[in-house]
Amino acid sequence: MQTKKGLLSNSIFYVFVSGIGIAMIYPILWMMASSLKPATEIFNNAISLIPSQLMWENYSAGWAGFGGIGFATYFRNSVIVTSIVVVGTLLTGSIVAYGFARLEFKFKNALFACLMATIMLPVQITLIPQYIIFNEVGWVNTFYPLLLPGLMGGQPFFIFLLIQFIRGIPRELDEAAIVDGCSKMGIYWRIILPLLRPALVTVALFSFMWTWDDFLAPLIYLNNSTLHTVTIALRNFMDTQGSTSWGPLLAMSSLSLLPQLLIFAFFQKHLVQGIATTGLK
Template sequence: MKHKKSLIGSIIYYTFVTAFGFVMIYPILWMFAGSLKPAQEIFNNAASLIPGIFVWENYPIGWQGFGRTGFDIFFRNSLIITSLTVIGAILSSSIVAYGFARLNFKFKGLLFACLMATVMLPVQITLIPQYILFHNIGWVNTFYPLIVPAFLGGTPFFIFLLIQFIRGIPRELDEAAIIDGCSTFGVFWRIILPLLKPALVTVAIFAFMWSWDDFLAPLIYLNDINLQTVTLGLRNFMDNEGNTSWGPLLAMSSLSLLPQLVLFAFFQKYLVEGIATTGLK
């Protein structure tokens, strides 16, 4: 009887989880299905995930882009910006986090409080001052406003995440390294950084997703269509009159989602471990 109750409970649990998972993934499945449907069928038969007629032409049409600018240009631009942003976020955030977690310096508590306060600061508040600054130094319509800030000071959320992880690493490792002749930076580079691998993968995934999906910053700073990213390229499928090429739009949206799905599939173990801020085994 006990085994029977346990079996019924497991069936109910997995049925609920499967149903909930399907509800969560349904919009993505709908997008992939819509990318293979003719324009009139996308909304006339919206609930169906099986196209009545498979229209594979949506992908080559969407990939052609606009004028002489194909979607390969948009993907290239997004890849350059996102890759450098991820590198900058990892380097700057890990260095700042190490300083707050391990070093003692004047006004440490005050500076950390200011750092955490910026987490609650809306992006719109700093948007105009940043634009004026980048305009005055001639960086508008370049990749610099989207890349350079990632190398300067780190991201508060990433810094907080890394601080919590570093605090779980025994200080005895630092002391042993110092006895062996390591400098402060040597302790960070040789001891702390290798042990930060799960947290750094988490930072990389979040930085990749936020940069790849960013629409506002490229819209503000990039005017030349040959410099625009995937998000702006998708927006170009809608004209000023509200007409939309839904088939090619959904096709390119599906392709733009693939890098994130692949990244998450390969590194989800480290993502969970990094968020849980586990220490040493």
């Protein structure tokens, strides 16, 4: 009887979880299926995921872009911005986190309090002052406003996550390295950084997704169409010829989602491990 009850309980649980999973993934499946549907069928037969005919022309039309600019240009811009931001966030963010977690200096507690306060600060509050500064130095309509935050310490949330991970690394490793003649920078490079791999993978994944999906910053700082990222280009599909080209729009939306799905699928194990080992279960 207990075995039957346990089997029934597990069956109900898996059916319930599977239903939630299908409900969550259905919009993505609908987008990908609709990208292959004729324009008249996208909303007239919205529930069905099976196109009456495969319209690969939606992908070719979307990749051709608009205004003489192909969608490859927008993908290239997003790849450039995202790659530099991710690498900069990993390098500078880990150095800042190492300083807070291991080094002693004046005003350390006050600076850490400021760091924690900025985590709760909405980005809209600093948007206007940042725009004024970037405009004064002539960086508006360039990639610099998008790259600078990642190259100057990264997001405060990422720094806090790395601090929590470094605090879990035994200090005896630092002391042993000092006995062997290792400097503070040598401890960071030879001891701390290799052990940070799970947390660094987590930071890289979140940084990639947030930067790739960022719509507000490119919209504010980039005026030249040749500098637009994928998010702005997808929005521009809704303005061409006074109507929305839903087929090409959904086709390019599916392609823009593909890098995130692939990266998450390959690094999912490290993502879970990095979050769990930093106390953010």
